[in-house]
Amino acid sequence: MTKSSNRSVERAFAVVDELAENGGGRVSDLADRLDMPVSTVHDYLQALVETGYVSVDENEYRTTTRFLEVGNRERHRLEIFKAVRDELETVAEETDEHATLMIEEDDQAVILAVQEGTDAVNLFAYPGARMPLHATAPGKAMLAHMSDARVSEIIDRHGLVAVTSRTITDPDVLYEQLKRIRQQGYAIDEGERIAGMVCIAAPVLDKSNQIRGAICVCGPRSRIDETRRNEIATVAQRAANVTQVNLDYV
Structure with a gap:
């Protein structure tokens, strides 16, 4: 061309x-x-x-809606979309909050699937929506399982743009948080993309330990205290683990 x-x-x-x-x-x-x-x-x-x-x-x-047709065809071809099966719906039911499956594409976090629990806040989240990796819990969960060189490349290309006043904009702070995420097995963002919201995400890895996506739960800070954060993290991690197992059989 x-x-x-x-x-x-x-x-x-x-x-x-x-x-x-x-x-x-x-x-x-x-x-x-x-x-x-x-x-x-x-x-x-x-x-x-x-x-x-x-x-x-x-x-x-x-x-x-022709674009929607094209996007949906591609979405249904993705192994992780097939592997998540009923897990996302279960996460939404167990937490009563907003649950999403996200992947990384072109250095961005992209929503692949959405389920809303009975108390879910309307976040205007839809399949295909894109957002900076560093400003979201699922984005950080995925960054935590990339090499430092890859993370550095993404930062060099896109910077660490402040989406809200709580967004991480210092690379050293981000790297330190990514280390903590790897240790605890999940990521949290506290109003880093949407003010007043707390999001908790668990990474989905494949059998080669490569990052494939992240399962995330979001709700208002007023509803998600320390005890509930631990409960939601456990639900997200379980769903991510089941999805990881399902990936082997897709």
Whole structure:
């Protein structure tokens, strides 16, 4: 593929990202936000409409559920998604909180599956949502089982951006916490991505001891005291262990 072709693909996906981020848009607005000629944006949009990935109604363009179809196909191909089976639902039922299965992709934590317990807070979490690894309990659980060299590469590429006032932004503090996570077998984030929320995550390893993902439980700080944290950590670790065993038989 030529450089010009690469550039065209990058621009087309920039248009898609802009549509998804803003819930749609008109050609002129997209052109202004992306700093592209109106004619260029229009051509990309027309091509996306023809392929079914974008729809248009009264000059307002939006992404379609075709992307959801593509994502779901890939999700169901992943071994860890098959291996988690009923475990995530059990975690949500036992804790009454918000439970997620997350993986690492392109240096980010990505939600693969979500289950909500009876008391779960609406976190607007959905499969495919992405977030910084260092700012989440499952992200830190996964980082803890990567090599120091890999962690360093991720920090060099993306930095340690402050998502909230409690996000870890000092590499030395992060490395120290990753060491503690390996020792205790689970990770905690206390409002590091969402203020007022406590999240507890256990890593899912395969038989080669490679990190495959993390199972996480989130709830309001007011509900998750020290005793309950230990209980939730035990539930998450059990679910991660069952998922790890299931990976051998997928």
